[in-house]
Amino acid sequence: MMHHSQVKMNSPDSARDVSIKQEAEDVSIKQEAEDVSIKQEAEDQPHLNVLHMVVCKEEVSPEQERSPRLLQEEPEPPHIKEEQEELKKEQEELLQRPEEPVGSTLTLLAVKGEEENYDDEEEHISSHCSEIEVELESDTEVTEDSDDWEETSGDDDDERRDKTFSDSGSLKKHQHVHTGEKSFNCEHCDKSFSQSGNLKQHLRVHTGEKPFQCKHCDKSFSQSSALKTHLRVHTGEKPFQCKHCDKSFSESSSLKKHQYVHTGEKPFQCKHCDKFFRDSSILKTHLRVHTGEKPFQCKHCDKRSSLAGNLKKHQSVHTGVKPFHCKHCDKSFSQSDELKKHQHVHTGQKPFQCKHCDKSFTCTSGLKTHQSFHTGVKPFHCKHCDKSFSQSCHLKTHHRIFHTGEKPFQCKHCNKIFTALSSLKTHQSVHTGKKPFQCKHCDKSFSELGNLKSHIRVHTGEKPFHCKHCDKSFRISSLLKTHLRDHTGEKPFQCKHCDKSFSHSSALKTHLRVHTGEKPFQCKHCDKSFCRSSHLKTHIHVHTGEKPFQCKHCDKSFSESRSLKTHQYVHTGEKPFQCKHCDKSFTASSSLKTHLRVHTGEKPFQFLTGQ
Template identity: 55%
Template sequence: MDSLTLQRNYQCDQCGKSFSDSDVYKRHLRIHTGEKPHQCDHCKRAFGRLSSYKRHLRVHTGEKPFQCEQCGDSFTWLSSYKDHQRSHTGEKPYQCDQCGNSFTRLSSYKDHQRVHTGEKPYQCDQCEKAFSRLSDYKRHQLNHTGEKPHQCEQCEKSFCLLGDYKRHLRIHTGEKPYQCEQCGNSFTLLSSYKDHQRVHTGEKPYRCEQCGKSFSSLSYYKRHLRVHTGEKPYHCEQCGKSFRLLNVYKIHLRVHTGEKPYCCELCGKSFSCPNYYKTHLRIHTGEKPFRCEQCGKSFRVSSEYKTHLRVHTGEKPYWCSRCKRLFAWAKSLKVHRCVAVEEESFD
C-alpha cells in the first residue's frame, strides 16, 4: 500500500488547519482549548508546549546556553543572542518609515513607533503615570514598592533590576566588553559604545527643534533641552542653588563639604573641580594649549586667551556707568573708577 494512503490527516474543526502528525495536532488544539499541561514548580506558571516550559526553566536555573564569541556575554534566549550579535555587526534591519532611524531589535523598533504615535499603553495603577515601554513601566513600579533586591557585595549599592546590577558590577571588575574596531576604545555599557560609534560615522540623530543643534547622544540632547526650558533639576538643600547638569551639582556640593579629591602630586595643592586641577598642572608642565593665531602668543588658561583676543578685535565689553567710557578689561575699569574717586576727593 502507498505510504501516502497510510498517512492519516488530522484536521482542526475550529480553524480548518490540517496536520500529518497526531502529536502536533494535539498541541495545536491547546491554542483553542487554552490547556497548559506543563506547570513550573517554582512560580506556578503554565505552558502549552513542553519546549516553552523547558526554555522558561532557564529563568530559575540561570542557564545561559548562548554565548557571544566576540565579547563573552551569555544569553538565556536564542532571540536575545541574535539581537546582541547585531551590536557587533552594526546591522539594523528595522527602519522607521517616518524618521529613518534604524534599530537592531524588533522590540526597540516597536517602542520607537510610539514616539510618533504618542501611544503609552503601560499605565501605573498607583499614580496613573503612563509609559511607552514595558521596561520603563516595570522600573517605575519599583519606585512605589521601594524594592531593590539586587545588592552589590563590594559597595552595597542596591538595584531594582538585575540588568542594572550586572552592568554596575563592571565598575568593580573593570570589564569593558564592547570594543570599537576602528580605534580600539572599549566601553562598559552598550549604550556608550553606540554613542561612540557616531564619533566615527559623524551621525547626530537627535536634533533640537528650537535651535537646530544636533547631538550624537540622547543624554546630551536631553541635557541641551534644559537650555531652552530653563529646567534645573539638581537642587542644593544647603544653599538653595539649582543646577542644570548633575556633574556641576556634584562639584558644587564640595563647597559645603570642603572635599577636594584632586591632589597635585608635585606640590600637594588640592582642588574640588577636575578642570581646576588640570589647569593647575600646566603650571608645572609649562603647557600653554591656547595659542593666538594672529600674534602667536600662547596661554595656559582659556579665559586669559579670550581676554587677549580683545587686543586684536578691539572689543571693549566693560563700561563706566558715570562717564560711559569703554574698557577692554575689567581691571582697567576698576583702575578708572579708583582714579575718579580720588579726583573727586580733591575737588
C-alpha cells in the same frame, strides 16, 4: 449423496460375517467414487470463490456395517429426498452466477446444514468437513491450463492467499485494497471511501458529532481511537518507547516525530526556501513567514499573530493574568518559559555559550543579540531613515522616539508615559522604591539587573564595548553609541526652542532647563539649586572641603575632574585651545574666551560712576 437412516439389527451369526463385511467394502468403494466425481466437478469450476457445498464422509455405524443389504433396501424418508432436490437446485443456481474473483482458498461445502430438524447431524457433518476441505485445497492447485486462475495468480497473489475470510462480504471489502475502488462518496465534500464505516466516521467532521465521551473529563471525540489515545492523558500510560533513549510517548505519531531527533531526518521541505523541518506542523507555521498570514486575531485589539502561542502571550497584556510565580522572589509571569528564563537570575545558570567568545547567557535571545556584535548583522531596517538594528524591539523603539512620537506605556501611579517598556519599568521604581538587585562589592542597589551589571564593571574595570574608530572602550553599550556620534558628527536630538542639537537625549534634556529655568537639584547645605546633578555634586565639595581629584605630578588636589585636567596642562605644556584669529594657544577654554575679546572688541563688563 449419502443416505441418513438408522437401522436396528439383531446380532448376526458368525457364518454371515464375511459376506456382510464384503458388502460393506463394496458400499465404501461406491462412496469413494462418488467423492471423486464431486471433486472433479470442483476442478471444472475454479472461478467459484465459495460454493456452499460440504462433502462429508459419514462414519458407518457398526450396525450398518453388519447390515449393508438393509441399508440399501430401506427407502429414504420423503423429507430428506425433498431437501436433496432443493440443494441440487441451489447448486445449479450457483454454477450459473457470473464469474467472481478468485479468493484465497477454494472451499467446497456440499451439504446444507439441516439446522432446524437435524441439529445432531449438523455437528456430525461439521466434524468431517475439515478433512475434505484440506484435501480439496491440495487438489485444487490450478494447472497452467486454467486461464481464469492465471489472471489473478503470481507473486502478488502469494500475499493474497495468506488472508482468509469467514464470509464473502468481508472478502469483497478486502478486495478494495487491491483494486483501489472507493464507492462510498461524501455528500459534503469530494472525498471517497472504500468502506461505509469509514464514510460514517468522516461525516462526523461535517456534522460535528462526537459520540465518544471521556469519563474523566468533559471532552468528546468523533472516533473511538481518538478517545483511547486521550485516556492516556488521565492514566499516564505511554506505551510507545524510543529505542534510542528512555523517552516514552502516549501516541505512535509522537514517537515517530521524536525519532527524527536521533536520525537527524527532516523530511518536510519549504518550497520557498531551503529550510527543512522534522514536523509538518512546524513547516506549516514556517510558511506563514513567506505568505504573511496571521490567522490568530486578538479579541481585545486589532493585533494579529502567525502563532497561537504569541497571541496567548499578547493577551496577557489585556488580562494582566500572570499565573507563573517565582519561588525566589515576588515576580510573576504570564508564560512558563519566561519564568524559566527568570530563574536563571537566581541560580546564576547561563547555559547558552557564545562560540566566538567566552560569554554565556541565560536565554537564547540574549545569545542571539550578543552574536550580532560579532557578525555585525542588522536585519531590521527603518523605513523612514537609513538606520538598521539587530533586534526588532530596538527598531520599534526607534520608530516611537524619532518618527511617530508614540508613547504607549503609561505609569499607573502617575500620568507619565514612555516610548519603551524598559523606561516605564525603570520609572516605576521611583514609586515602589524597590531595588532588588544588590551589588556584592558595595552597598548600592538597583531596580534592574542590567543596571547592576553595568555598575559591577565600575569595580572590575571591565570595558567590553570598543570603539572601532579610536582606542576608547566603554562599560555600557549606550555610552559607546553616544561616543560614536563624536566621530560621525550626528546630533539627532534637536532643541525646539533654539537651533542647538545634541548627540544624546540626556544632553538635550539638560539643555532644555536653560530655557525653562528648571533647577531640580537642590543643595541640602544651602539654598543653591542646579540644573545638573554633576554641578550639585561639585558644589557639595565646597561644604565638605573634599578634593578627591589628585594630581599625579604634584601634591595638588581638586574638587572637580575638569579642574585637575586643566591643571595637568601645566606639567605637560599642552595648550589645546587655539585662537582662530592668531597663533596663540591656551591651556583652558575660559582663557581662550577672554582672549577672543581682543579680536572682537567686546567689553561685557561696564564701569559704573561712583564706584
